[in-house]
Amino acid sequence: MNFRSNTRPQAIALVNARLIDPAAQTETRGGVLVRDGNIVEIGPMVTSAAAQAGERVIDCGGDVVCPGLIDMRVFIGEPGAEFRETFATASAAAAAGGVTTMVSTPDTTPPVDDPAVVDFILRRARDNSRVRVLPSAALTKGLRGEELAEIGLLQEAGAVAFTDGAHSVRSSKVMRRLLTYARDYGALVMHVPQDADLAASGVMNEGEFASRLGLGGVPAEAEVIMLDRDLRLVALTRGRYHAALVSTALSLESIARAKAAGLPVTCGISINHLTLNENDIGDYRTFLKLSPPLRQEDERQKLVEGLASGIIDVIVSDHNPQDVEAKRLPFAEAENGAIGLETMLSAGLRLVNAGQISLPKLLAAMTTRPAEILGLPQGRLAVGAPADLIRFDPDEPYVVDPAKLHSRSKNTPFDEARMEGRVKLTMVAGRIVHE
């Protein structure tokens, strides 16, 4: 099922499909012909009748066919936390969820702050991953926020972006130098803005609900204060900056202002923050303990509006597998994080089916925009583009069964949830990796 093979892939025609090109925001009927790993023909002329000998024809029965998803934020446990996730299990989950490119986070053990670790990840991924893996590397040595990591050498080794994982860079001086230095290399700084002091005692969103549960809160200001600092430094340095995870309406105001000022700024949000709110924590459900925390429902609605209006560029799964022991703890002591590779698309379709965003727009935030930010040729349905494609029926109902998820860890916040739109086929570089 690995898409890397020395044999020539069979030509495949996906016919009778609802073709969505999120790059052009178009929707047409027809088929896609794939040969030698690339899209060679698109449109109503690609039919089973037009198929030539040796081509495999797949009748999609009116299902959506679109570019595969590009997930900019995936924790994969290699090296060092293979008990949580491996390239094999993460990529199986990705393939099942329609994710054809994963950007791995650098908070491994050891962290990805040395070119040799980038090399290790690329080799392990080559041998074990069903989908594409692009490593992100550390911004600072040891993710400690103190000393610049070897951004030039890490980029040469294959790192596509730079982040300290879940850690925020506390020192403004260090952040300024990072943005300045990274700009010379055209490197993307992906930062999770959070003021560690202000957030220190919090384990969920600050407010009435946290107070009723007796849990410490993280105010929205912990995020926006750090974000505003970062944006000031972007204005000073002109370094490329991506706020990796935003969770509050205040942050969207700041991002919108920065974009209006022409700064090289983009932002991402986890699918969880678009589809869940703090009330889902309910009776201390640790699978919903996330960082940044889930916010109130009115905040969530503003975030969805921000996605629809384009202030938010990218949706990520923020896939963060945690083993049972890390979650079967009192809420305050449990680890943060939820898995999401396999459910990201279905969860996003909830927004489409609720009429809050169009399907092409949702898909753009999972395909075209991440491709543009990372400078990838994927993320569009166009002749000559790599044949990273998925097929799904956006209305097909199913219930999430954690036991059947491919991830090694089962900490899904959508445990037993009713979903629509299971992925029926995933293709990477013209090879089917999930069907």
Added chain:
Amino acid sequence: MPDASPQVLSHRHLLGIQGLSRPEIEALLDMSEQAIEVSRQVEKKKTVLRGRTLINLFFEASTRTQASFELAGKRLGADVMNMAVANSSVKKGETLIDTAVTLNAMRPDIIVVRHYCSGAVDLLARKVGCSVVNAGDGSHEHPTQALLDALTIRRRKGRIEGLTVAICGDVLHSRVARSNMILLSALGARVRAVGPSTLLPSGIDRMGVEVHRTMETGIADADIVMMLRVQRERMDGAFIPSSREFFRFFGLDAARLKLAKPDALVMHPGPINRGVEIDSEVADGPQSLINEQVEMGVAVRMAVLESLAQHLPNG
């Protein structure tokens, strides 16, 4: 060098290249040419500073600059005293001005000062009655280094006007870079500052130089590639991630030097970090002027001391 030569410098101190006119700079270089001849004789003594006292006051350790000034002073006949600041009352909390006033009371004729703070030499000069030479103040100026670099270039290339000079590396912290940028521009060279953005000072693009952030563009077709020393403590992640990354992208090796003109010359104020900013093959190679710079250093300092002596009472 006739002892009754007309005044070369209009000022009694040499605090920086800033403020020197082109004729003053050229006159100093001409005088230095004569000093080279003196240094190459068996009898290296002159008498223009006979009876004069020169104090080397170094608040920052330096072997070569201090030795160079000491030799220059001795070859002109002066009595030279080196103040080892590590053992002095400065360590006991005496302020810079107190030190200056104390030394002044000993009636020296010339004080050569190096200090780790920008502007410190200027401050000291205002408190003493003798001439002061700046031997490097913080990240501000190092005028004799720029003069010796210009002398070295002029002797090898026959001119400075029209040459492309790439100053590469830690421009941010470099007083050598600042003095050279001013001096070489004043003499008509096209000066480039080359380095990672974290080692380029803010506003560099308005300092009369071309700014390059890669070596490949920065040294392309250069006549002179001037490498700067990068302090170890700046390569541990504070300004650049590591010495290996710095060498990969900004180190001068033989392959990279080929991007400059075929007859390009390589300079470095020393001491060099082999394998960090410069490869040994280049530092020791035929295009390197590094040792010649040291010889020119003594000559330039002789010229500077002699021209300042013209301002001394009865001088």
